[in-house]
Amino acid sequence: MKLTLDDLKPGIECLVKKLNAKDKLGQRLMDMGVYPGLRLKVVRNAPLEDPMELELDGFYVSLRHEEAKYVEVERV
């Protein structure tokens, strides 16, 4: 099983390996600064678990777990 971003618990850092999303979601992820090779950190989950918040190099972004599923990652 490949590890994807939505599996990660808050506090964990990882490297982005691959984006499996195309079109709108893929573009949006890239535009917001999620690209292969980036090191990011899961900051927290929302009070109702979803969405999750990430830190990308001093920049904070939130996304839903169903979207994070399309981001393949590697733990560091």
Add this chain to the structure above:
Amino acid sequence: MKREKRLVALAGQPNSGKSTVFNSLTGASQHVANYPGVTVEKMTGHYRHEGIRVEVVDLPGTYSLTSFSLEEKVSRDFLLHEKPSVVVNVADASNLKRNLYLTFQLLEMEIPVVVDLNMMDVAERRNIEIDVKELGRQLGADVVPTVIKSGKGKRRLLKSIRTASLSEKPFEPLRIDYGPMEPFLAKIETRLSMEKSLAGKYPFRWFSVKLMEGDGEARELLKKHLADPGQVLELADKERESFESEHDEPPEKHIAFRRHLVANEISRSCIKPKEGKKTPLSDRADKFVCHRFLGPAFLVGVIYLLYYLSIVQGYNITNYTWPLLARLRSLTEAILPAQGFIDEPLVRSFSLWFVDSINALLNYIPIFFILFGLIAVLEDSGYMPRMAFILDRLFNKFGLHGQSTLPMVLGGIYVGGCAVPGVMATKGIPDERSRLATIMIIPLLNCLAKVPLYVLLINIYFAGYKGLAMFFIATISLLMALPVAKLLTLTVLKNRDTAPFIMEMPPYHIPTIRGVLGRAVERVWLFIRKIITIVAAIAVIIFVLLQFPGLSDERKAHYTMEKEKSITAFYKKIKGNPYTEKLEGENLMALVLYWDEYKTAKMMTTGEEATKLLNQKFEEKNPDFFKIVQPKKDKTAKKVNRAFKKLFKARKKLLREIKKEKIDNSFLGRLGHSIVPFTQWAGFNWRVNVSLLSAFAAKESSVATLGALYQQEEEGETLETRMEKGEAGFTSLHALALMLFMVLYPPCIATTIMVKVQSGSYRWMLFSMIYPIVLGFMVATLVFTGGTALGLNGLQAMAAFFGLALGTTIIMGFVKNRPISM
């Protein structure tokens, strides 16, 4: 130097301080409009600088310039087709790397770019030191460091814009190196440069990159401009495919990746490494604001405060502003032809109706002003994305969006909101499907204008359970709105565009007073301009529907006779009285008006001093009349007083009867009668029908019309007692059905206009009016007919319906929507 004009576009990512730059440049000369055909706001302004008039267009804040989102498309089209002389790229200095991603795309469009490196103070505080010169050299564009908030660097920015806009030299910026993709791009570019019809219109390099990305809009552009676009498109497709198979990466990802790579390199070479990383203050704050338990508690507190300050306190302010509006009304009244004994001149009744309709709306302005100001505070502080973050999961289950929170709070998620600002606030929701769903359900929430009818009915029919009934009404609207939203997204909205949720959580900011007040004023003004004209037009229509065709000649003759009878009786009673000659002919009517005026004035006056003054004023006006009004010990005057009181009462009764008959006989009244065969299943009689029909313009009218239909038998009887007497067969079950219909009542005119503005189509506007009627009628019928069949009383039916709605909501929450499009 001759006067010259220049067009300048402001572009930048969200939270880069772009609107502050715009405000600082253009000051008060701003103008809001929409981009043609879409609901995106277009802000323009202008300034003069050393003989040049500069027109500034504030493009929407975007992270990129693709054709996936409306804002990005609009910005891109503007740059492509309006060809501004300069693009000012506002970038957040404390987040340079990310901001460069957009800068590169602007550079690619080959319009001279001036980079405004804003928020240098924030960067400094974070120990980020930027080599501005080196950055400018690498980008091939002028870079101006500023702290626009405090005016620092503004002069240099103006100068730089001037230089760039007057420059004759070709703009030769940094060319992003797309690495292995370059040969592919070169092939497309060469092919494009062979097309004469494109020359000078679009930058070829930009066009090639877009075609390589597979950008839909760029392909459309080709089809528009080329007689035979097939060849070029085919070539582009071929290059895309061969790149993907050679490099095992979709071209659009490679392009974005290379941009990030270059951004990394540039920022590394221009930024001195930070010493010691520390968690930003905002993140530390978020530990509480987004905390599992504290977060929601804080959110409830914020919503409560918003509600308390705007709705409760704003309502208190209307106590002070209402007299102003009332004075406007009495001024109008004074210049209109006076009332007759039983007939009112049409121009008088029309003008007063018109003023009343407008006043009813103007009365809300203090509330709106506070509300819009507070929303601006929420927007500027950066709390809005946190609200969305906390509630997204809940709303997402019903096809809504985290960002539906604010619109729903404004619309009246508990009791007392207003759908107009609610619908207005849906603008920020990026997901089209959720945005439309939110627009459609906001009118189902409890706006202020629905409350009077609830209070009236609860006071009569649920007197023993007021608190419970109010709780039911407050929560049932949400329990119906959520499943309805889900139902809409599963049906009519099923194929609407969705957008990923991904959202920046910007650092917190302290809002500026100027920014907040400016926005509040601007939005209130927008509201006045958009709404008042329409409401005025509708007021005319409803007036006609309620006034015409009016009374038949026969009935008119009947009322004239009644009038003569009571007047003759009056004269007979005071025969021989010394006052008689003072009351002949015209004078009688004058006394009627004098009496009316005095009584009204007295009701509004409190305190001994004021009353004394009032008496003095009226005595001066007409000492004889004053004797009749206040006879004290004058026996003859007392006699006239008594007789006149009777006459006055008789007149009032006649007026009421005429009004009732007029409504009964009016177009609206006839409609109310004619739909009884249907509405009886919901328990509505013709009176209720008429009052509901008259509420279309504004919901407050429902209670006012009921007031006119249930006439007073005795002076000072409340509507509650009148209605109870007038409707012996009316039970609490009737009342419940009526209240539920009111919850689901179609939006008022002002709201439907806003729905049109925000949805951009008349079809949605019509839909927002029709579906609540159908649904409301179904619910009212279910409750009334079903309740009657089961022999339930109002309270039992209330409990049953609450359970049903709660169950439906929970079940609907589990139904899955079509997943987001990737």
